[in-house]
Amino acid sequence: MNLISKCEGNEVYRMAEPVGEGIMKHTHIEKGIELIYSELESYNPNFQSEKKEIDGIEIMYIVDGRAEFELRNRKFASAEKGDVMIFNSKTGIKKCILGKSGMNCISLIVFTDDTIDFLNKFFDTSDFKTETFFSEIRKRESAVSFPCSDLLEKLFLEMTKFSGEFSKFEIKLAIIHALLLIMKKCSQTDGRETIGKTSSLDSEDYYFSGITGRKVQNVRRIINSNLENDISIEELSKKVNLNRTTLQKVFKEMYGLTINEYRTKSRIQLAKNLLASTELSITEIAGQCGYSNASKFTEVFKKNEGVLPKDWRV
Template identity: 25%
Template sequence: MNQEIIKEITPLTESDFYMLFAREKDTFDFPLHYHEEYELNLIINASGARRIVGDHISTIDEHELVFIGSNLPHGWFTHECTSKLIREVTIQFSNEIFNENFLNKNQSNHLKKMFADAKKGIAFPADTIIGIKDKIFDLKLKQGFPSFLDFMYILHELSYSPYTTLSNEGFQEVSLASATNSRRIKMVFDYMHKNFRKEISLEGLALLVNMHEASLSRFIKKKTGKTFVDCLNEIRIGQASRLIIDTTQSISEIAYSCGFNNISYFNRVFKKQKNCTPKEFRENFTDTRLYI
């Protein structure tokens, strides 16, 4: 299988802070795609539609708000949605506006973390969406710099909201460490991304960054909220997901090529992370083509 993912050339120009598109429709007809620009997508009244972000597949509820990072494949598909009045607002903006200099300011800490997490895609909970949706809908009525101030307010509010990241670590070779300034954590994750096919031990990583194993284990947990094994498995499953989508290799070939020495263990880890087997995951992407 080779699931086509197209590159979208958005109408955003260098003269725009952002572009906003407000639509009412009864179906989703745009293919799986990616673009350089960030995207905030609000969808109301489309329960049962299917969302794909990176290697994450899910059926959405009545209220949907997702923040998509640069060049992350994504798409929404009609699937089981029967609504005749889907409301959607899509906001696209350049990744140059919120550059490193801006995000590294003390007042931008929450924004920095949210933008880092957006590389994997972010979904916001229903209570956050209900609280912010009118502000987003009202943006289409605003013009000039006041509209940008309202847009910044929306991003600020969202950065303080709880949210869930979607795509796996490793799918785009982005790192859980990207939101931290820790040199050692970045060294650890850079090494794991480059060597995920090989055997990687906590002992070897500890030698790499000149730390004791127990100290490094606690350090990784503190900085990422995950254990060393969970971080490594997320990178490997992300890489495996990409191969499942992009190639016709067998599941066992993919498992071994991504550093798993035991196919049963690979299947267990994959199902734990994806809530489906690798075979079901491939079939889900194949089924999506019916809605393109």
């Protein structure tokens, strides 16, 4: 990689073959915490062997684009815009395939012992311990992915947009807040729900072949391209030639939501975009979002957003 600029802990690199093509901005946050913003056209993970020497994780938020990762143990992981992926230090990436438009992502590189020391000092506590710090994630042999929440997305974006006199403190606070949210989401204690409100990470069925992963990813694309239509799960399984039960199970494991929950979430997001950017009537928006009448759309929207569509628009 070629260094373009360096200033106050920030380093900007232009990637070159064989590493890949794109721009990477690296910021040192604290001992044990590194922040990297990448705009990638291609990426060749040829330094993955070094990760095995370190106890830590990489938390990646996909700002735009998509990526498919083939791991050295023949596991498969994929993510698109709006997803969070977590790789531990044991995960070796053999191949990375980016979408046609490349991928923009924000990554937190977190080294276990140093980060625990930092958090304990910051909060004046001893509650953060090696044995419980992302414990389920750190012992996995594959990556974990889940849809990013609105708050977590805001925190990731703030990490790269703060500027001014106190920006380094604001960035640090955003990172700490994000780490706490993700730790809470990944917690296994007391039988609470885990990643993306899905099944336990202890289940070996959480991981699946690359072929299955690609088929489930395709189902997600079909849903997002047809939000105005109620394509049944049976139809989706036939379109990608995947057993219905396997499709439902793996979809939830990949995205943390059932197929119908994911479709509803995507429809509500589309509705919010239309409410904010057009003057379409509630009935017209309901139709574009796959609801046969405005009453049903209004009911679902209020259940998810806490307000009526007409009040959200104001």
